[in-house]
Amino acid sequence: MLATSDATVRYGDTTAVDHVSLDLDSGQVLAVLGPSGCGKSTLLRAVAGLEPLTAGSISWDGADLAGTPTHKRGFALMFQDGQLFTHLSVARNVAYALRLRRVPSAQVVARVAELLELVGLSGYAERLPGTLSGGERQRVALARALAVEPRLLLLDEPLTALDATLRERLAGDLRSILQAAGTTALLVTHDHEEAFALADRLAVMRAGRVVQSGAIDEVWREPVDEDTALFLGYARVLRDEAATRVLAAAGLGSSYAVALRRSALVLDPAGPVRGVVESARVTPEQVRLVVAGDGIGAVDAVAPLGSRVAPGDEVTLRVDVTRLAVLPIVGQA
Amino acid sequence: MRRIAGLLLLAAGPVLVLGVLFVLPVAGMVSEGFVADGRFAPGAVLDVLARPRVHRVAWFTVWTSGVATLVAVGLGVPAAFVLHRLAVPGRTVVRAALLVPFVLPTVVVGVAFRQLLGEGGPLGFLGLDGTPVAIVCGLVFFNVAVVIRTVGVAWESLDPRPGQAAAALGASPRQVLRTVTLPALRPAIVGAASIVFLFCATAFGIVLTLGGVRYSSVETEIYLLTTTIFDLRAAAALSVLQIVVVVGLLAVAARLRATPDPTALRAVTPVRTVRRGDLPALALTLLVLAAMLLPIATLVLGSLSVGDGWGLDNYRALTTAGDGQALLVPVTTALVTSLRTAVDATWMALLIGVSVSVIVTRRSHSAAERRVRSTLDGFFMLPLGVSAVTLGFGFLITLDQPPLDLRDSPLLVPMAQALVALPLVVRTLTPVLGGIDDRQRQAAASLGASAWRTLLTVDLPVVWKPMLAASGFAFAASLGEFGATSFLARDTSPTLPVVIFRLIGHPGEMNYGMALAASVVLAVATAVVMIAVERLRVPGVGAF
Numbered sequence: 001m002l003a004t005s006d007a008t009v010r011y012g013d014t015t016a017v018d019h020v021s022l023d024l025d026s027g028q029v030l031a032v033l034g035p036s037g038c039g040k041s042t043l044l045r046a047v048a049g050l051e052p053l054t055a056g057s058i059s060w061d062g063a064d065l066a067g068t069p070t071h072k073r074g075f076a077l078m079f080q081d082g083q084l085f086t087h088l089s090v091a092r093n094v095a096y097a098l099r100l101r102r103v104p105s106a107q108v109v110a111r112v113a114e115l116l117e118l119v120g121l122s123g124y125a126e127r128l129p130g131t132l133s134g135g136e137r138q139r140v141a142l143a144r145a146l147a148v149e150p151r152l153l154l155l156d157e158p159l160t161a162l163d164a165t166l167r168e169r170l171a172g173d174l175r176s177i178l179q180a181a182g183t184t185a186l187l188v189t190h191d192h193e194e195a196f197a198l199a200d201r202l203a204v205m206r207a208g209r210v211v212q213s214g215a216i217d218e219v220w221r222e223p224v225d226e227d228t229a230l231f232l233g234y235a236r237v238l239r240d241e242a243a244t245r246v247l248a249a250a251g252l253g254s255s256y257a258v259a260l261r262r263s264a265l266v267l268d269p270a271g272p273v274r275g276v277v278e279s280a281r282v283t284p285e286q287v288r289l290v291v292a293g294d295g296i297g298a299v300d301a302v303a304p305l306g307s308r309v310a311p312g313d314e315v316t317l318r319v320d321v322t323r324l325a326v327l328p329i330v331g332q333a
Numbered sequence: 334m335r336r337i338a339g340l341l342l343l344a345a346g347p348v349l350v351l352g353v354l355f356v357l358p359v360a361g362m363v364s365e366g367f368v369a370d371g372r373f374a375p376g377a378v379l380d381v382l383a384r385p386r387v388h389r390v391a392w393f394t395v396w397t398s399g400v401a402t403l404v405a406v407g408l409g410v411p412a413a414f415v416l417h418r419l420a421v422p423g424r425t426v427v428r429a430a431l432l433v434p435f436v437l438p439t440v441v442v443g444v445a446f447r448q449l450l451g452e453g454g455p456l457g458f459l460g461l462d463g464t465p466v467a468i469v470c471g472l473v474f475f476n477v478a479v480v481i482r483t484v485g486v487a488w489e490s491l492d493p494r495p496g497q498a499a500a501a502l503g504a505s506p507r508q509v510l511r512t513v514t515l516p517a518l519r520p521a522i523v524g525a526a527s528i529v530f531l532f533c534a535t536a537f538g539i540v541l542t543l544g545g546v547r548y549s550s551v552e553t554e555i556y557l558l559t560t561t562i563f564d565l566r567a568a569a570a571l572s573v574l575q576i577v578v579v580v581g582l583l584a585v586a587a588r589l590r591a592t593p594d595p596t597a598l599r600a601v602t603p604v605r606t607v608r609r610g611d612l613p614a615l616a617l618t619l620l621v622l623a624a625m626l627l628p629i630a631t632l633v634l635g636s637l638s639v640g641d642g643w644g645l646d647n648y649r650a651l652t653t654a655g656d657g658q659a660l661l662v663p664v665t666t667a668l669v670t671s672l673r674t675a676v677d678a679t680w681m682a683l684l685i686g687v688s689v690s691v692i693v694t695r696r697s698h699s700a701a702e703r704r705v706r707s708t709l710d711g712f713f714m715l716p717l718g719v720s721a722v723t724l725g726f727g728f729l730i731t732l733d734q735p736p737l738d739l740r741d742s743p744l745l746v747p748m749a750q751a752l753v754a755l756p757l758v759v760r761t762l763t764p765v766l767g768g769i770d771d772r773q774r775q776a777a778a779s780l781g782a783s784a785w786r787t788l789l790t791v792d793l794p795v796v797w798k799p800m801l802a803a804s805g806f807a808f809a810a811s812l813g814e815f816g817a818t819s820f821l822a823r824d825t826s827p828t829l830p831v832v833i834f835r836l837i838g839h840p841g842e843m844n845y846g847m848a849l850a851a852s853v854v855l856a857v858a859t860a861v862v863m864i865a866v867e868r869l870r871v872p873g874v875g876a877f
Binding site: 045048050069070071072076083084096097147 | 492
């Protein structure tokens, strides 16, 4: 298993990674989620051995990796844009690590065919990377990374460079491939959808520090502060009086702040929260509203498709308890 | 069609200039060989090419150039890595210093090597003076900078991530170098090698000063045949041979030259700290640097030695015409002539070079247009490889009658030098101009900017520094130009390289000392210009 303890990377005066301690058990996928510039990629590169630590340590199964150069770590790194070797064919790319290890060529051919089938690219062996689409290139990069069964797969925003539909499809594929191979993986991303699609565990990183980590649903349900909640896809954070009112309507005790998803408030004739509709927008699944709630201010709400609501209407709303998170402390916005 | 017509109209000016100042003289020189008594007679050329001496000369040119190219690449590639990828203290200074030999006047290098290797020189015991080895050393000395530049610029803009991906897949640093880095650099390395071979094969001053009459390359042979033996037919035959080979090589070099998408952002990889594995490359770089400094240091010391002691007598003598009236004018006058000529050559090269660069980098809208542009590009690169001697001699025999009687024009020499410097200007400017995304111009135009206004807001801010650098480069090249100038400069107003060559040829210890001192002055002048150019930090200068 991988363990970082107080891992720190500094460039001059700036601290890119600040005392990060994480554990990753074998067979699990950990996503490090954070906005761009939070130091997550630097952390990944440090684990890969491409960035020296200023302090702290990174170890595998208890053995410190400080003196182990990248190529001896037995990890595989998959870059955001694949980084295929453009002068080599798809098959040559996938076989790269095998050839380095002087695997007999009959075995190489068999393994390459197997891997290309795994990523759904059988028949692409002789193509050059330049002729592939973005999604195909990522698949080749994945096959290349998996070729020698790395003890840890490092993924740097593997899906971000792709368009939305492709991303969704490849995320599913990637997830099942990782599970089928029982691969231990460390993933960094700024996209919470990508993290949810792929990971078992989540660590939220901000300004070089890990602010929260745990099982993915735990972190999701109980974000540690306002910024984390917003980053995890919560739509709004209410504080003080407004928070208390919403929590009371949900039958919960008061707190400093509450994070609401878009669907936390639902149009309900019997609902306890009153308000005036500010805007209404039809989406394929629901009608999305922004409502100025009494004593709450502007909040998002949803109504079933077909509801006749227009800006200016007075409405009542109920609170869906499963769609909000009570925040223990107020983060610095 | 209208676009192509417009393009050709725009190109008409530079094409006309190049036609008169380049194609006409070269064609004139060539027709000397093919036309006898007003009739086309190629037989004589073939006869010349069958001479055993010509075979010897051709073989000598090929093997010295080949060996020099291999050595230059072998030394230049590791040095390019050290100077462009590693955090070595003082690397910018070293980079500038290594660029100086490339523009150093060939005559000066010849003198420096003779001083170094000759009897009584620091390396005189090696007995290399006047041997082919000395010539190869001289050629390497000149061209290693070209390799370092070209490969270094490619190397520093090389994306480090494929290498890191390879390392993460288990490739050791050596394997990364072999399987990822070198294949990615291959176009730059092969391109540099072909250009270096070209420079070696057309080298003139260095072979003439180091080889004398014993060893002759095609280029010096042309010179000897025209000026000493007056066998114009043979000279023309050799010129033709040379032009054919050069055009072929240029075509190969152009095909191999790395042409990444010019509008892609050119990211320079930050240098990394030195590791233990870098020590061999580091040692080699120090060796290269030492080998570069040694001849120059010898030259400086030689210029300062007077009899048994030290002094500035040689420099003081520069205001005289030398022992036994070796010269018609004092060296200082020649220096002024050189500077004046270089100024003229620079503005001419810049004027033509800028218009050529603009023409060849504008985006093509059709395949036909692209073909026209790349043909023009190749056409304007021709002076890079065609022998300066051929050019100089061609000037003499074609531009001597009305309406093109330029023999007595003070602009004759600058024009020839401008042609020699033109490819350097174009090579510096085209990557920069080509790197401007055409959409920027479209954006400016859509916001209501006129064509001139667009030029001012989009092109000029990007291009003024490279233009300054190109001017410096052209100025330095012109200061040191010897091949064409040696034909064209009038005895009463010689340039500094011509004077130096004349001083070495005249007996008298004072003359030799003066040649050394004048060489130092010329070297300092070019070095100052090149360091100023380097300070502009234009990435492509000196890369081909």
